[in-house]
Amino acid sequence: AQTVTQSQPEMSVQEAETVTLSCTYDTSENNYYLFWYKQPPSRQMILVIRQEAYKQQNATENRFSVNFQKAAKSFSLKISDSQLGDTAMYFCAFFNAGGTSYGKLTFGQGTILTVHP
Amino acid sequence: NAGVMQNPRHLVRRRGQEARLRCSPMKGHSHVYWYRQLPEEGLKFMVYLQKENIIDESGMPKERFSAEFPKEGPSILRIQQVVRGDSAAYFCASSPSDSGRTNTQYFGPGTRLTVL
Numbered sequence: 145a146q147t148v149t150q151s152q153p154e155m156s157v158q159e160a161e162t163v164t165l166s167c168t169y170d171t172s173e174n175n176y177y178l179f180w181y182k183q184p185p186s187r188q189m190i191l192v193i194r195q196e197a198y199k200q201q202n203a204t205e206n207r208f209s210v211n212f213q214k215a216a217k218s219f220s221l222k223i224s225d226s227q228l229g230d231t232a233m234y235f236c237a238f239f240n241a242g243g244t245s246y247g248k249l250t251f252g253q254g255t256i257l258t259v260h261p
Numbered sequence: 262n263a264g265v266m267q268n269p270r271h272l273v274r275r276r277g278q279e280a281r282l283r284c285s286p287m288k289g290h291s292h293v294y295w296y297r298q299l300p301e302e303g304l305k306f307m308v309y310l311q312k313e314n315i316i317d318e319s320g321m322p323k324e325r326f327s328a329e330f331p332k333e334g335p336s337i338l339r340i341q342q343v344v345r346g347d348s349a350a351y352f353c354a355s356s357p358s359d360s361g362r363t364n365t366q367y368f369g370p371g372t373r374l375t376v377l
Binding site for chain 1: 292294296302303304305306309316317319320350352354364365366367368370371373
């Protein structure tokens, strides 16, 4: 079974600064995908970024980028030029693209990010 | 293109009553997933359905919980004889039919179930 660990329960950052959220995972699979989702106070789950395990290039979406270290099973999220609207709970998630657990996302415990003005 | 729709957004039930949660996937999506989020926790997978088929229900309690995704209409998550421990946010997600893209799941706004 896969596990996803987010070791930072809470983080804070000043507006316009950069912050990095950590995520590690454990799997014996080779074909998988990793995601970061954001859950603001509205509780809506919003997809932030996605990474295919077979791609060496780190995914980037505007101010959001990842540092994917496959050998270390690490998948951190970097938010540049932080904005007040980035305040939310951030979840790292793992998707096994093959095998019997295909179809389910495994989530970490979440990191609460607060952006201060 | 409307996103994933869930209703109701908030549901209050007394112990022993039934709760029915509805989910309409995004247009063109035929894969539906249900997750439960307890307070201060991450989301936990419950069940994965395609039209008229349950693909994986390994995360769903064996008793009192059931899910369906009929040929016509929304997916339904049904909880019979609710207990206080069922109080949680229930999220539905959907993904496209194309196998190359089915790994990205898009979430609805969730249903907050409160059991009194």
